[in-house]
Amino acid sequence: MSAVITASGLSKRYKSSLALDNVSFQIAPGRIVGLIGPNGAGKTTALKAILGLTDFTGTLNVLGFDPRKQRDKLMGEVCFIADVAVLPRWIRVREAVDFVANVHPRFDRKKCEAFLARTKLTPGQRVKQMSKGMIVQLHLALVMAIDAKLLILDEPTLGLDILYRKQFYQNLLEDYFDENKTIIVTTHQVEEVEHILTDLMFIRDGKIVLDADMDAVGERFIEVMVNADQADAARQLKPLDERQVFGKSIFLFDGANRAVLEQLGETRRPSISDLFVATMKGTYA
Amino acid sequence: MKTFYWLVKREFWEHRGGFFWAPIITGGVFLLLNIMGIIAAEVLGAQHGIQIGMSGKLQQIIAEMDAGNLHNVGTFLDLGMYGMTALLVVVLTFVVFFYCVGALFDDRRDRSILFWKSLPISDSSTVLSKVVSATVLAPVIAVIVGIIVGIAQLLILAITLSFHGVNVWQLLVLAHPFRVMFNLIGYIPLYVLWALPSVGWLLLCSAWARNKPFLWAVALPIATGLLITWFGIMGLFNLPASWFWMEVVLRGLLSVFFGTGIILGRGNMTFFENGAHDNWLGFMDLNQTYQTLGSTNLWIGALIGVGLIATAIWFRRWRDDS
Numbered sequence: 001m002s003a004v005i006t007a008s009g010l011s012k013r014y015k016s017s018l019a020l021d022n023v024s025f026q027i028a029p030g031r032i033v034g035l036i037g038p039n040g041a042g043k044t045t046a047l048k049a050i051l052g053l054t055d056f057t058g059t060l061n062v063l064g065f066d067p068r069k070q071r072d073k074l075m076g077e078v079c080f081i082a083d084v085a086v087l088p089r090w091i092r093v094r095e096a097v098d099f100v101a102n103v104h105p106r107f108d109r110k111k112c113e114a115f116l117a118r119t120k121l122t123p124g125q126r127v128k129q130m131s132k133g134m135i136v137q138l139h140l141a142l143v144m145a146i147d148a149k150l151l152i153l154d155e156p157t158l159g160l161d162i163l164y165r166k167q168f169y170q171n172l173l174e175d176y177f178d179e180n181k182t183i184i185v186t187t188h189q190v191e192e193v194e195h196i197l198t199d200l201m202f203i204r205d206g207k208i209v210l211d212a213d214m215d216a217v218g219e220r221f222i223e224v225m226v227n228a229d230q231a232d233a234a235r236q237l238k239p240l241d242e243r244q245v246f247g248k249s250i251f252l253f254d255g256a257n258r259a260v261l262e263q264l265g266e267t268r269r270p271s272i273s274d275l276f277v278a279t280m281k282g283t284y285a
Numbered sequence: 286m287k288t289f290y291w292l293v294k295r296e297f298w299e300h301r302g303g304f305f306w307a308p309i310i311t312g313g314v315f316l317l318l319n320i321m322g323i324i325a326a327e328v329l330g331a332q333h334g335i336q337i338g339m340s341g342k343l344q345q346i347i348a349e350m351d352a353g354n355l356h357n358v359g360t361f362l363d364l365g366m367y368g369m370t371a372l373l374v375v376v377l378t379f380v381v382f383f384y385c386v387g388a389l390f391d392d393r394r395d396r397s398i399l400f401w402k403s404l405p406i407s408d409s410s411t412v413l414s415k416v417v418s419a420t421v422l423a424p425v426i427a428v429i430v431g432i433i434v435g436i437a438q439l440l441i442l443a444i445t446l447s448f449h450g451v452n453v454w455q456l457l458v459l460a461h462p463f464r465v466m467f468n469l470i471g472y473i474p475l476y477v478l479w480a481l482p483s484v485g486w487l488l489l490c491s492a493w494a495r496n497k498p499f500l501w502a503v504a505l506p507i508a509t510g511l512l513i514t515w516f517g518i519m520g521l522f523n524l525p526a527s528w529f530w531m532e533v534v535l536r537g538l539l540s541v542f543f544g545t546g547i548i549l550g551r552g553n554m555t556f557f558e559n560g561a562h563d564n565w566l567g568f569m570d571l572n573q574t575y576q577t578l579g580s581t582n583l584w585i586g587a588l589i590g591v592g593l594i595a596t597a598i599w600f601r602r603w604r605d606d607s
Contacts, residue, residue, distance in 0.1 A: 053402060054605045071602075072407040080403035088397035090299050102291045103404055139400075 004029050004150055004182045005050060009058035012045050012206075019045040020056065021206035027199070029149070030179040031213075034193050035186045036272070037203035038280050043186045046203065047154050050184075051080055063149055076105060079148040083155040087127045087135055094123040100142050112145035115175075133164035140168060144176045151176070153185040157192070165192055172196075190273045200272065202279055209279060222253045223270040224261045234264050241278030252278050288406060292414035293422060296388075300418070303380040308373045308427045312434035315372060319438055323445050359459035362439060366465045367569060369438060370431030374543040377427040381419045381480075381541045383499075385487035388415040389597060390498045393606055408601040412488065416594060419484050420477040424543055428469040436462055464570075471571045476543055478583055481590025483540035489593045492600035506534045536586060 005027040012020040019042045027033055037043050048054040052067030052074060060067060065074040087096065093116065101109045119137045127135055136156065143151065157165040173196055177183060187193055200217055202210035212220065226234045231249045235242070237260070239251035252270055253261060261267050270278075297304055389412065392398040401411065439457055446453050490502035510530050517526040539545055577583050 048605070051402075053399075055603060072405055075403065076405040078403075080399070082396070082399040082403075086396045086399045088299070088392065088400065089395060092298075095295075095298050099291055099295055100404065103288045103406055105405070 003027060003061075004031075004063060005184075006061045007049075007058065008060075010046070010049060010056055010060060011058055012042075012049060012054065012056040018206050020049070022058070023203075023206070023208055025201065025208055025211055027182060027184065029182050031198045032177065032183045032185065032196055033199040033201060034190070034197040034272070035184055035201045035203060036190060036276055037186075041203045042206040043203055044154060045206075047152055047184070047186065051075075051078065051152065077148055078150045078152065079143045079146050080152045081136075081139055081143055081154070081156045083158045087139055089126070089128040091127050092123070093121050093125050093138060096127075096138065096142060097123075100146075104146055106147045107142075108145045108147065112141050115141035115144055115171075133160050136160060136164060136168060140171060144171065149181060151181065151183045153183065153187075155187055156185070157187065157189060165189070169193065169196055190276055191271070194272045197272075202276065204280055217272075217275070218269045220255050221270050221275055222256060222258060222261055222267050223274065224251050224253065224265050224267050225249075226251060226265040230264050237261075241274075241281065289410055289414055289417075292406065292410055293418055296414060296418035297422060300380075300384055303384060304418070304423050304426055307376050307380055308430040311373055311376045312369070312430050315369070316434060316437055316441070319441060323441070327445075355456075355459055358456055359461065362457070362460035363465055365439060366432055366435030366460070366462060367469075369435035370428055370465075370469055373427045373431040373434075377423055378542045381423050381484075382487065384423070385415070385419050385484055385541065386491055386499045386502055388419070389488055389492035389601055390494060393604070394496075409598050412492070412594060412598045412601055415488065416481075416484055419541070420480050421473060424473050424476060425470065427543070428466070428473070432462060432466050432469070435465070468569050468571055468574070472569075472574050475574060475577060478587045479545070479577070480540045480543075482537055482586040482593065483590075485590035485593025485597065486537050487541070488597040489600070492597040492604060495606070503538065506537055510534045532582075536582075540586065 003026040005025075007026070008024040010020050010023040011018070017040075021042075023042075023046065035043050035046065045054065049056045049060060050062055050067060052071035055068065062074055063077050065071075065077075067074055091099075097109065097112055097116075101107050101112075116138070119134070119141070121130070121134060121138055121141075127138070130138070157168050160168070169192060172183070185193055185197075197214055199213045200210060201208055210217075221240075224234065225245075226249050228247060228249065234249065234251045237251075237253065237256055240254050241252040243250050248265075251264075252274065258267065392401060439460060443453050443457055486506075487498075487502050490498045490505075494501045510526070510533070513529050514526045516522050
């Protein structure tokens with residue numbers, strides 16, 4: 001199957017800074033891609049370009065459409081949740097469902113009502129009376145009832161408590177995601193999406209610094225816990241990062257020989273957050 | 286078409302307070318004041334022994350009216366209904382003005398634009414649905430409420446008088462509620478054309494301003510006008526200041542005022558210049574109001590309005606607020 005998104009030479013300049021710097025990537029269908037980067041790295045700009053919300057230079061193809069020229073058609077196939085609280089505050093649950101049901105050809109009203117039945121939301125309730133978590137529940141119920149090919153989530157769980165956050169991703173995985181759908185998610189809460197991602201993209205200063213599927217990440221990056229006496233030997237192998245825990249040193253290697261590392265100490269797959277911190281070292285310095 | 290219907294419905298949901306409740310409450314308060322006034326008059330009358338209806342004399346006067354007098358009574362009653370609508374039109378003007386200023390701004394401020402933009406709706410439909418809500422939906426509601434309240438007011442008066450033995454019911458038949466309604470509803474298409482430059486300008490400011498769209502919408506034309514006047518006083522450039530104030534500032538900002546087309550359109554000013562009429566409310570008739578269609582002012586304004594709306598659509602599509 002052809003790629004859902006193909007971007008080449010994508011650039012976007014704001015007045016003072018380059019938000020996207022000649023970025024190229026491809027996203028295949030049936031993937032869950034984590035787009036991870038520090039604040040101001042260009043994540044949201046990249047998503048906006050994909051959604052046709054901002055102008056850019058370069059070429060971008062999303063589901064066969066050019067988001068700059070064919071946005072209206074594109075949005076029939078793409079769903080989008082920006083960080084919470086973007087539902088209009090005046091709208092009632094009933095009105096939101098009615099409206100989307102009547103303007104979106106791929107909306108399944110029964111599905112939406114089934115999702116809503118699992119929550120405490122009532123039809124007459126207004127968004128302004130809801131907690132952040134409830135707003136996200138409503139938005140998710142609307143979005144999951146749309147049979148879209150691409151779902152874009154921009155910090156969807158920002159400011160939610162852990163119960164809502166867990167439930168959010170659980171619902172997405174159990175009731176929504178399948179091999180015909182693609183999800184792109186940006187978040188700072190990396191630990192929570194770590195186990196659901198199939199692909200990982202790190203973005204820094206408008207450039208993509210890592211673009212790999214999770215299996216490749218596991219093979220390429222190795223973490224070794226080394227006793228103090230062997231630390232110098234490990235340093236010779238040019239680790240990406242080093243940190244101390246309980247008198248031992250933990251080294252993170254990129255593409256090193258696994259057999260050699262195993263002689264130094266216990267190896268394991270690094271967590272995405274450790275990998276992220278190591279990769280982004282010096283971003284704010 | 287279905288999408289457009291729901292877009293307008295969405296505007297109604299969001300602005301139910303201004304579009305629906307504002308005219309109803311205004312009309313209700315007006316009726317209440319009427320009733321309070323009547324009660325006060327009754328009480329005062331009873332205390333001072335004044336007989337309303339002059340012990341049957343009024344009845345006699347009514348009975349002795351000739352055709353010409355009866356005609357005037359009918360016109361007077363029509364005036365009551367127009368008057369009621371006029372009151373609501375003032376309210377409507379404020380509602381529509383502020384609605385337009387916020388229509389493409391409020392959802393950018395609270396970022397709910399990201400939700401609307403996540404749906405397969407073109408920006409043209411969105412903006413046009415707001416134009417229709419402002420120029421058709423809101424006036425239709427105001428006119429209907431105005432006429433209902435106007436009729437209610439006549440009924441209250443008639444009932445009060447009948448308590449005093451004055452039977453005015455046959456006079457009520459002289460009113461022309463349907464003609465009034467027809468004239469007012471029929472005026473709305475003309476209003477759309479007339480209001481286009483105003484609505485377009487306000488929507489453009491609403492779509493373009495990063496903050497305080499109201500200030501931009503009002504201050505920009507007024508500041509320009511002041512500048513032109515100042516140049517005029519200084520004797521520089523010889524710019525047409527009064528023309529600018531009249532045709533740009535006033536026409537641009539106040540055309541949302543329902544009915545300014547009748548006065549400023551000048552198409553039917555001849556109505557009064559032609560001397561006395563036995564039906565002096567005739568200037569509200571459609572064959573009079575629609576003479577504005579012949580004025581270039583209307584069409585140039587409408588054309589500019591279309592241009593402003595197109596620009597507002599462009600800003601709605603490309604304004605990037607990050």
